[in-house]
Structures are given as C-alpha cells and as structure tokens.
Amino acid sequence: MLYSIDNGKYVRHIPHKKEFDKWMAMLSKADYAKIENELNKRINMSDVNTAGWIPGHDWTGTVFEPIYHACGQNITHSAMFFGLIVFNLLMNRQDKVWGFGRFEKDGKPIESMTYFVLDNPPSF
Structure with missing residues (x-):
C-alpha cells in the first residue's frame, strides 16, 4: 500500500495509466513476472528505496532490459515505465505501507521517487 506524504492520502490508482x-x-507476462520478482527481492532488502537507483544505469542482460524494448528503446520512456512499475508494485503490496515523495541528496533533487516503510501508518 502507498501513502502520499505530500497530500496525506492513500493512493489507490496508478498515475499515467494510459502510458x-x-x-x-x-x-510479456513472463518478462513482467521476472521484473516483479527481482524488484520484490531488492525492495525486501531495505526499508528505503529510490526507484531510479534500483536497476542501475546499464540494463543490458538484466531482467530490466525488456522494459527498454517495450518502450521502443526510448531511455526517457523506459525510466518512466520502470518508475510506474515500482509504484504499481508497492501500491499493490499488502505486507507494508510505503510512504513516498521526492527528496534531495547533497542539496540536489533526486530525479526519481523515494519510497520508505511507514512504521505507524495513518488509518484508512
């Protein structure tokens, strides 16, 4: 489940749904299952995850490479789609409530969304 820190509400719909x-x-369903399994494995390792830092910069030969091809080899669209996959995955997980927002590192804005486990989530 996802909770928006910015507006103080639970999120139940994915943004940019058309895209x-x-x-x-x-x-393919098989590629998506591999991506989802890898994301769950990595996300389970930390209570704080920044979407753009999860896959690294070179997706060649990884489970994430099919995202690039699904987006017509467009790097910008691939990054956006990857972010939406992470958003959707965390929104649908029932084991924890994840807060999210945009933050800075060393005074510079982080381009992608950062997610973190809420220990005391607000009630619905």
Missing part, C-alpha cells in the same frame, strides 16, 4: 497500459501491452 503504463500501453507499455505493459508490449511486455
């Missing part, structure tokens, strides 16, 4: 659905249609 997400278009790119999902270009990704």
Whole structure:
C-alpha cells in the first residue's frame, strides 16, 4: 500500500495509466513476472528505496532490459515505465505501507521517487 506524504492520502490508482497500459501491452507476462520478482527481492532488502537507483544505469542482460524494448528503446520512456512499475508494485503490496515523495541528496533533487516503510501508518 502507498501513502502520499505530500497530500496525506492513500493512493489507490496508478498515475499515467494510459502510458503504463500501453507499455505493459508490449511486455510479456513472463518478462513482467521476472521484473516483479527481482524488484520484490531488492525492495525486501531495505526499508528505503529510490526507484531510479534500483536497476542501475546499464540494463543490458538484466531482467530490466525488456522494459527498454517495450518502450521502443526510448531511455526517457523506459525510466518512466520502470518508475510506474515500482509504484504499481508497492501500491499493490499488502505486507507494508510505503510512504513516498521526492527528496534531495547533497542539496540536489533526486530525479526519481523515494519510497520508505511507514512504521505507524495513518488509518484508512
């Protein structure tokens, strides 16, 4: 489950759904399952995760490479789709409540969303 720190509400719908659905249609179910499994494995290792830092910069030969191909080899769209996959995955997880927002590191804005486990989540 996802909780927006900015607006103080639980999120139940994915943003940019039209684009997400278009790119999902270009990704096989098997590839998506591999991506989801890898993301869950990595996310389970930490209570704080910044989406853009999870896959690294070179996706060649990784489970994330099919995202690039599903987006017509467009790097910008691939990054956006990856972020939406992470958002959707955490929104649908029932084991924890994840807060999210945009933050800075060393005084510079982080380009992607950062997610963190809320120990005392607000009630619905």
